[in-house]
Amino acid sequence: MIVLFINAFHDAAHGALFKKAKHNEWFLYVLELFGSNHWLWMRRHINLHHAYPNVPDWDIDIKQSDIIRIFPNSPLFSYHKYQHIYMWFIYPLYSLNWIYIRDFKDFFGTRNNYVKKVVDKIPLKQVFLLFGAKVINLVYILFVPMIVLNQPWYLVLTAWLSMHLFGSVLGVVALVSTHVDEDANFPGTDEDGNLSATWAVHQMIVTKDFSTNSKLANFLYGGFTHHVAHHLFPGVGHTYYPYITPIIMRYAQEYDLPYTSYPFYHAIRSHFRMLRDKGIRENILTTGEI
Template structure:
């Protein structure tokens, strides 16, 4: 439900970060209306909001593919060329685990059984990432402060990438539409070796402030990182009869596929033509309820492409995901029309790009514009589908 997410609509204020204040949603507003309409859809059709049998089957074959590719790589049964392509396939299966299984589970959307959600969420750690950091940086920070400069960590990238209007403009940014996609490929590699450690021990994550770091989570961070390094680096180096640098090359290549897949899917949902970057006023007020913000900052793409929807965890229905993160992604195509109609009734934007490659082209144009637009100047909200 939207109201469950919007509980995090403000963070403890600090000297550096201003508290964001959303307007309260009203009985006749979009947030209440879309909640009620979607609830009625599930109730009238007697459908649970969690995973279906089809989702369970998808989970099984993704995990089987992930285990099988790894097993074949270390088995010694295939030649180095086949081993390399298996490494690429393993990277893609890893991305699918993150986008389909772990993402829903960590949101609590896979099943009503929270312990099972937690166990399925552990698959995120076997991608080399950290589920605790993700819960904060994604579930709380990104979903609450979507596209709000200095509050949404997803648009606060290394300064060589300029993804929001308040960022300083460098000369090299004029080329970011060219080099950005290579940097995206490094996304999960960064998670594994740098980003998770850095974010874990930061008190301020976007618009969210933490005073302490749970000891249990500190242990889990280092335990699962060590386990990941052992399984995916140490074991291959020991058992595969190849020079060490070929093993490392395969590991890196796997992450390039994984990182590119994950990063591009998320970028197409927010850093794209038609989305906005709202800023709070001096008193911290954003001037709209939380759900209205999501309609201004989030976009769908390729919603008629069943393959894109199936492989990438329904995240091409990003609007529906942001409004209803606790609903399993297999239901998004059915509730999308409800959300779209409700947005229209409340005179709110519903940004969508018709095809996957059309969305990629739109994102590329957006990067190119941000690479030359002076600091503080907003890009017009033009949607090219």
């Protein structure tokens, strides 16, 4: 599920899977088979994440809920001091939350609804597709196997849950390894809503690569490992990123531009260190202000 999503659907969303735009558009309905809504996901990912990566109150891919504190301007609750521990158990629920909770919140919620910043009105067609996709998904991937397969219902249910748990872990790694670590930047805007850096430099400041030389990682993550190349050239198919990344690295070194690439294990470790640090009240003695 997740490998198909990040290797094919993600490219189609950026118009980079097929030559003709209509073919990319048709392929986007794969997300409905997953039980989600591609129209909503495009608003989240294209209009918010790619336009404003790591920008507080705009990047909905990073800002999930108050369960986890990542942005410096997010409220700090007492339970956040344990987030570097309990998120190990919550991250595997990512896809279940996405399909059965978050989609509805983005469609109908009023609190911290970032989607409504870029959408005036949600088309009625998408509301029907939202409910229809979830019903169809549960029928063909859960209920039909329970009826047709000569297996106990609880075994099918366990397999379904396992798919979501392991798929979520794979998907979350792609997100947290490329944007959210202990050295992550969260640039704010000025009074007019402008960022201090140019669009391209901003992408390089807030985006990181991981395990770029690993053929296995590149296969599983569909170019997400070359995430800087993706954010600079989102309309290019991910199979070209291994050839683009060395050019970016050369230019970054020549013109003193920010570029970061690290091994997979470092990315994960750094993310949970960031969660630990963001879960406690900042001390001015350790933030560089004194």
